[in-house]
Amino acid sequence: MTRGQAIDLAGISAVLRTALDAVIVMDTAGVVRGWNAIAERDFGLSADQAIGRRMSELIIPARFREAHERGLTHFLATGEGPVIDRQIEIEALHADGHEVPIELSITYTEHFGEPVFLGFLRDVTARKEAERTQDLLIGELNHRVKNLLGVVSGMAHLTARKATSPRAFAEDFTARLAALGRSHELLTSAHWSHAPLGALVEAVVEPLGELGERIAVAGPPLELAPRDLIALGMILHELMTNAIKYGALADDRGTLAIGWAREGEALALTWREQTPNAAGPPATGGFGTRMIDVSTRHDLGGTAEWDWREDGLRFVLRFRPR
Amino acid sequence: MRMIEAAVPLFAASGRGKPPPTAQDGPSPFTPTVLATPVLIVEDELLIAWTIYEMLEDLGFTDLRLARDSAQALAMADELRPGLIVCDVNLGDGPDGIATAAALRAKGELPVLFVTGYAGEELRARLAGEVPGALLLRKPIEPAPLARHLAKLLRGPALN
Numbered sequence: 001m002t003r004g005q006a007i008d009l010a011g012i013s014a015v016l017r018t019a020l021d022a023v024i025v026m027d028t029a030g031v032v033r034g035w036n037a038i039a040e041r042d043f044g045l046s047a048d049q050a051i052g053r054r055m056s057e058l059i060i061p062a063r064f065r066e067a068h069e070r071g072l073t074h075f076l077a078t079g080e081g082p083v084i085d086r087q088i089e090i091e092a093l094h095a096d097g098h099e100v101p102i103e104l105s106i107t108y109t110e111h112f113g114e115p116v117f118l119g120f121l122r123d124v125t126a127r128k129e130a131e132r133t134q135d136l137l138i139g140e141l142n143h144r145v146k147n148l149l150g151v152v153s154g155m156a157h158l159t160a161r162k163a164t165s166p167r168a169f170a171e172d173f174t175a176r177l178a179a180l181g182r183s184h185e186l187l188t189s190a191h192w193s194h195a196p197l198g199a200l201v202e203a204v205v206e207p208l209g210e211l212g213e214r215i216a217v218a219g220p221p222l223e224l225a226p227r228d229l230i231a232l233g234m235i236l237h238e239l240m241t242n243a244i245k246y247g248a249l250a251d252d253r254g255t256l257a258i259g260w261a262r263e264g265e266a267l268a269l270t271w272r273e274q275t276p277n278a279a280g281p282p283a284t285g286g287f288g289t290r291m292i293d294v295s296t297r298h299d300l301g302g303t304a305e306w307d308w309r310e311d312g313l314r315f316v317l318r319f320r321p322r
Numbered sequence: 323m324r325m326i327e328a329a330v331p332l333f334a335a336s337g338r339g340k341p342p343p344t345a346q347d348g349p350s351p352f353t354p355t356v357l358a359t360p361v362l363i364v365e366d367e368l369l370i371a372w373t374i375y376e377m378l379e380d381l382g383f384t385d386l387r388l389a390r391d392s393a394q395a396l397a398m399a400d401e402l403r404p405g406l407i408v409c410d411v412n413l414g415d416g417p418d419g420i421a422t423a424a425a426l427r428a429k430g431e432l433p434v435l436f437v438t439g440y441a442g443e444e445l446r447a448r449l450a451g452e453v454p455g456a457l458l459l460r461k462p463i464e465p466a467p468l469a470r471h472l473a474k475l476l477r478g479p480a481l482n
Contacts (some may be wrong), residue, residue, distance in 0.1 A: 037457060049373075122351050142410075142440065143439070144439055144459065146365065146439030146440050147439050147461075149439065149462055150367065150370050150439050150461035150463070151367050151369050151370060151462070153462030153463070154367070154369030154370045154371075154372060154373035155369050156463075157373045157376070157377075158369060158372055158376070158479075161376065208402070227414070231368070293387075294368060294372065295368050298368045298371065298388065298390050299368050299390070301390075314378070
């Protein structure tokens with residue numbers, strides 16, 4: 001068999017030109033006989049540089065070379081080749097030395113005169129990167145979900161301890177979960193970067209319907225980091241629950257003003273309830289009140305000031321936003 | 323019971339002491355000496371920290387403190403001289419729980435229980451290398467496994 005002369009160059013060139021993948025032709029001696037424009041682009045070698053050289057020296061990483069030569073010998077002797085006529089994923093070597101992840105399929109054909117191998121190679125770098133990004137995102141999501149489950153489990157545990165009945169537990173727990181959900185929603189729409197405090201307050205007031213008409217909200221535009229926002233979301237929820245159950249919003253004449261302002265690097269949030277029927281401080285600290293105090297310290301590193309006035313509660317929370 | 327202002331004033335200020343043990347709680351598996359051990363809980367998520375706090379209270383522990391990050395934990399440990407650390411692994415910004423526990427350990431023999439939502443091989447290897455003898459508990463935390471892990475940790479250095 002004479003090599004190099006018998007190949008139907010016109011026929012094979014047509015294949016090389018029209019293919020959308022890199023196509024490499026190798027003869028049974030392992031020598032490159034064809035190399036299309038996409039192969040030039042993907043592997044950094046021109047057809048002139050590649051044709052006539054051993055395939056194993058060009059795009060096969062050193063660690064696969066021996067297996068490649070063995071496989072070729074085995075196929076020629078037996079007609080069996082584990083990589084023939086199927087698609088595999090493997091790394092190829094670029095001329096500059098870096099490895100390129102490729103999808104490779106090899107067919108063996110005698111249609112072009114001399115028997116040759118046609119290798120179709122698709123650079124899958126972009127897909128691999130997308131897969132890596134997706135793995136990272138899934139990992140991050142897994143962390144967040146696990147953490148959130150821990151938080152929700154704690155919420156259930158703590159709510160259950162104070163609940164007077166299963167119905168009371170279900171109501172309180174669902175409301176707390178909904179509050180947490182609203183903060184998450186807000187942060188998701190801000191891509192888990194800073195989100196506006198005004199929107200958070202709005203999210204606490206909005207579900208109240210008509211009751212909201214007795215609530216005044218005022219404050220400059222201000223954005224909070226996720227952890228601050230989530231803590232403040234829970235604090236506002238507990239304040240609102242108390243106001244509706246025991247405070248100024250428990251009767252039909254009370255009002256509530258929620259305001260915030262910068263004080264240097266700190267943020268002061270004022271919660272002012274006013275009603276002719278002020279009830280004064282609760283006899284024993286309920287879960288909500290303790291939650292507000294503890295979260296102010298632990299989550300925000302701030303201070304909470306409770307002032308039970310004759311006409312209702314004035315609560316001021318101060319902390320340094322992250 | 324020593325009080326540290328920076329610790330957990332609010333659990334005490336609420337006027338709520340340790341609830342009296344009830345019949346359904348059963349007897350505590352720990353001796354009075356063990357129950358007097360100062361315990362430092364290091365956990366950035368308040369609701370989780372609080373849950374651990376209350377579960378330890380239910381077991382009969384009386385001297386509990388809460389820190390939200392590494393810096394606060396190290397500062398508190400100087401005053402508290404804890405005999406047990408219950409520590410979250412991921413503490414947000416700053417050094418993580420493993421580094422924090424290792425730093426606390428540097429001051430003396432100290433049983434450590436880590437609590438974490440995600441415990442892969444990599445994490446276990448780090449624990450074994452940096453805080454040998456520490457135990458690991460998966461979140462969400464349940465009372466019975468918490469008690470079992472603590473019993474194992476507090477049985478004495480010989481068994482750690």
